Each structure stands twice: as C-alpha cells, then as structure tokens.
Amino acid sequence: MRKIIYLLLTISTFIGTTQSLRELYQEGVKAYEEKNYELFREKMFTIDTMRPNYPAVVYNLAGGYALTGNQKMSLNVLKKYILMDATQDFTEDKDFASIIDLPAFAQIREKQIQLTKTLNLGKSIEVPLLYAHPESITYSDKQKAFFIGGVRDGSIWKIEEGKEPQLWADSPKNSWSVMGLETSKDEKILWACTSAMNFYEDFDQNEEGFASVLKYDLKSGELLETYALPGGHNFGDLISDDAGNVYISDGTANKLYWISNKQGKLEIFVDLSKTAFNLQGLTLNKTQNAIYISDYIDGICLIDLESKKAEKLEIAADDVLIKGIDGLYFDNGTLIGLHNGTNPNRVVRYELSKNGKEIIAKEVLGQGGQLGEPTQGTWVGSRLFYIVNSPWGAYDRDGNFNPDGNNLIIGIIE
Structure with a gap:
C-alpha cells in the first residue's frame, strides 16, 4: 500500500481539510495496519465522498475493495485512479493480488501505458x-x-x-x-x-x-x-x-x-x-x-x-x-x-x-x-x-x- 505513505505526507494539502478528515484517515491507517480491511475500505470511501478525486485516497480505496473481495469495484476504482495519476506502478502491490491475473487488470495496465505516452504540443x-x-x-x-x-x-x-x-x-x-x-x-x-x-x-x-x-x-x-x-x-x-x-x-x-x-x-x-x-x-x-x-x-x-x-x-x-x-x-x-x-x-x-x-x-x-x-x-x-x-x-x-x-x-x- 505505497500510497498510504504518500498520503500521510500530503494529508494537510486537502482543500477544505477539516479535523474530521484527518481523523478518518488516521483511523483508516490504523485499520489497515491491524488488517481490518473492511474498516479501512469504509474510511477511504467516506473520505472520498467528503473530498472526491484525491489520488492517494482513490488508490487506497481500490486496494480496500480488492482486499475485501469486491473485484469489480476494485477494478472500476483503479481505472478511475489512472485517469488522474497514470505514473504509479501498482503491478507489484500485493493489495491487488486478487485482481492482478484478471483480463480487466491487464486492460487497465494497457490504458495506463497509453496515458503516459508523450504527445507533442505542436507549435x-x-x-x-x-x-x-x-x-x-x-x-x-x-x-x-x-x-x-x-x-x-x-x-x-x-x-x-x-x-x-x-x-x-x-x-x-x-x-x-x-x-x-x-x-x-x-x-x-x-x-x-x-x-x-x-x-x-x-x-x-x-x-x-x-x-x-x-x-x-x-x-x-x-x-x-x-x-x-x-x-x-x-x-x-x-x-x-x-x-x-x-x-x-x-x-x-x-x-x-x-x-x-x-x-x-x-x-x-x-x-x-x-x-x-x-x-x-x-x-x-x-x-x-x-x-x-x-x-x-x-x-x-x-x-x-x-x-x-x-x-x-x-x-x-x-x-x-x-x-x-x-x-x-x-x-x-x-x-x-x-x-x-x-x-x-x-x-x-x-x-x-x-x-x-x-x-x-x-x-x-x-x-x-x-x-x-x-x-x-x-x-x-x-x-x-x-x-x-x-x-x-x-x-x-x-x-x-x-x-x-x-x-x-x-x-x-x-
């Protein structure tokens, strides 16, 4: 769960951050460390609802779904994640072990490659x-x-x-x-x-x-x-x-x-x-x-x-x-x-x-x-x-x- 560390460093950059958001995040980290993945997913989902489209939270939410057996939602959220940040290498992340061999995972990886290709500016x-x-x-x-x-x-x-x-x-x-x-x-x-x-x-x-x-x-x-x-x-x-x-x-x-x-x-x-x-x-x-x-x-x-x-x-x-x-x-x-x-x-x-x-x-x-x-x-x-x-x-x-x-x-x- 590499993005958790990144989020810890950048949680204060939330636009409109409140104490409740920070508390929710800290509770999510604790739940992950205790392998309470249902609670971890729940906390990430709540944060994303309150302040949507923060890349680190979306990434963690995708991992939370994978860890709790919801493959379809994990793939959907991961697909959303690469549209905002296509540079993260998630192929070695063990949190995604339950979906890594699925054809849809390979399709997401291919889309990620396309999203990182340089397109020239023209004039x-x-x-x-x-x-x-x-x-x-x-x-x-x-x-x-x-x-x-x-x-x-x-x-x-x-x-x-x-x-x-x-x-x-x-x-x-x-x-x-x-x-x-x-x-x-x-x-x-x-x-x-x-x-x-x-x-x-x-x-x-x-x-x-x-x-x-x-x-x-x-x-x-x-x-x-x-x-x-x-x-x-x-x-x-x-x-x-x-x-x-x-x-x-x-x-x-x-x-x-x-x-x-x-x-x-x-x-x-x-x-x-x-x-x-x-x-x-x-x-x-x-x-x-x-x-x-x-x-x-x-x-x-x-x-x-x-x-x-x-x-x-x-x-x-x-x-x-x-x-x-x-x-x-x-x-x-x-x-x-x-x-x-x-x-x-x-x-x-x-x-x-x-x-x-x-x-x-x-x-x-x-x-x-x-x-x-x-x-x-x-x-x-x-x-x-x-x-x-x-x-x-x-x-x-x-x-x-x-x-x-x-x-x-x-x-x-x-």
Whole structure:
C-alpha cells in the first residue's frame, strides 16, 4: 500500500481539510495496519465522498475493495485512479493480488501505458519571462501584443513580436499575484484579478486570503479602479462578455463574482460553496447566455446567466474524469481544458452534446513531455495561445524560487 505513505505526507494539502478528515484517515491507517480491511475500505470511501478525486485516497480505496473481495469495484476504482495519476506502478502491490491475473487488470495496465505516452504540443513560442512565474495571459489585437501576469512579482508584462518583455504594470496597492487577465471586447480596458498567496515575493501574512480585481486603461496603462476583498478569497480567473460585464471565479469562497457594466460594483453572482470544492477556469458559451466553470477537484459546472441555475456537466463518454482543469475555453461546441492536476498534465478537447450539458467524447491534444504546468490561454483569432510551463514546482519548502530555465513557453492550438 505505497500510497498510504504518500498520503500521510500530503494529508494537510486537502482543500477544505477539516479535523474530521484527518481523523478518518488516521483511523483508516490504523485499520489497515491491524488488517481490518473492511474498516479501512469504509474510511477511504467516506473520505472520498467528503473530498472526491484525491489520488492517494482513490488508490487506497481500490486496494480496500480488492482486499475485501469486491473485484469489480476494485477494478472500476483503479481505472478511475489512472485517469488522474497514470505514473504509479501498482503491478507489484500485493493489495491487488486478487485482481492482478484478471483480463480487466491487464486492460487497465494497457490504458495506463497509453496515458503516459508523450504527445507533442505542436507549435509554440518562447519568451524569457519565467522568472516572473507567468500564470495568466491575454491579447490585444489593436496593439498586437500579449499581456502576461506574474504570480511571483505581481506584475503585468507586455510582449510584442520581436521585442523583449516590457514591464507594463507594477503591483499596486491592494494587488498581489496576478492570477487572471482579460481585455475587454472594445479593447479599452484590461482586467486583472489578483490573490495574496505566499508565492508572491512581497507576501504579507496579514493579507493572506485577500483578493482584488484591477481595472486598467489598456492604452495608457493607468489603473482606473481597484475592487478588493479581505481574507477568505482566491480569485483564480476572470472573463468579460461583449456587454462589458466581468465574471470572476473564487476558488476559496467558491463563489462566482461579477462586476456588471451598469452597476460597476464587485458582487456575488452565484454562490456555489455548498457544491464546489475549488472553482478555477471559466468561459462563456457561443451565445453568451451561460458560463462553463471548472471545479479543480470535481467536474465542470454550467451556469445559466439569466436564471443563475447551476448544474454539473454529465459524462456520457468512456475514460473521462474531469479533474485538475485550470484554464477552460469554449470552442465551437467543445471545451478545451488545461489540466495541471493530473499526472502527467494534459490539454484535452471535450465534445459537448447539442444542449451543451453532457461531455460525449474527448481528444487529448497534448500530454506530458514539454508540457509542464499549463494554466491559462487566450484566443487570437481562431487560435488558442496558452501558457505551457507555469513554474509552480520551482518553489522549495522555504519558498525559494528556482525555475528550470528562463523561457516561458506559449503553446498554440490551431
């Protein structure tokens, strides 16, 4: 049971971890050590129900089913597990002795091999900007320039073809790590959302959980408005519609905020805190009457903008597990998801049903290899340009930042 050890080291990283989750885990470990496998399976099942799709728990649950004679459930859960982490060698794990000789086990192993094969990214460009820890990106067609937001320096950088990156905006007061960027339809405004996290080089612990939305004049770079909230928030991404309304995802409070073009105030649009775990990327559908928003832990939600009704997308396709999506982009009846919460990381296109409420097929566009941590993208015409290698893994335990190389890689999906 190799994953038990891993889980012991990482149990504190649970999003929304409570004392009861830790206690359940400790009780599960004790039950396993005492060879009380029924109780062990029960504890893992309870944790997975409370906080789904944590790889180590899912792995242990698969082992728990195998140890208690439920071969079918063990195989089903193991198949789910490799969709989130295909790198674990489970073939020598004695917990799976009861299923290892079954044909379905061999099929899972074959699927695992496919999930770890490198798929090339296709076209890309490189920019010497990795030291800023790029996370977000947008584009101005009028200026023929990309704008990049930095997690580490809290700044916004401008990139024009053939030129070195230029500092466009320093981190002002009530601004922290730049997590999302968006240019308005009329290209008069550049919107940014920021969050106070310990990755930010000027992080103040007294500001932990603070977040803000910044409104800049795109032409002059002047900061026009700041909308800030105190602790308990993490603004992860934002979008604007053709009417000038701005929508912002909050991955801590798990609420969708907005700044309406008419009111000009930062307000709650939809509260998803009872059903969502960690809201991240969001995108408008073609008619702009609905928003798709990713829950980093557990799926994609569709929000009708008129009724404000929210419903989770159904999965009507094989080998689909919606987990670990950061950036999310609607494209002609499909959704492109930038997964940095799977192992290996992936870029996947999901085909939607005609009513837009089901995922009916998928196509993996990029996987592993050069694909580091893909985060966010921006449309330039019909092409999606996206950040390939945001260096979240470049921090050591003391917070020192040592990225592997200097160049930010921007991938292109045509």
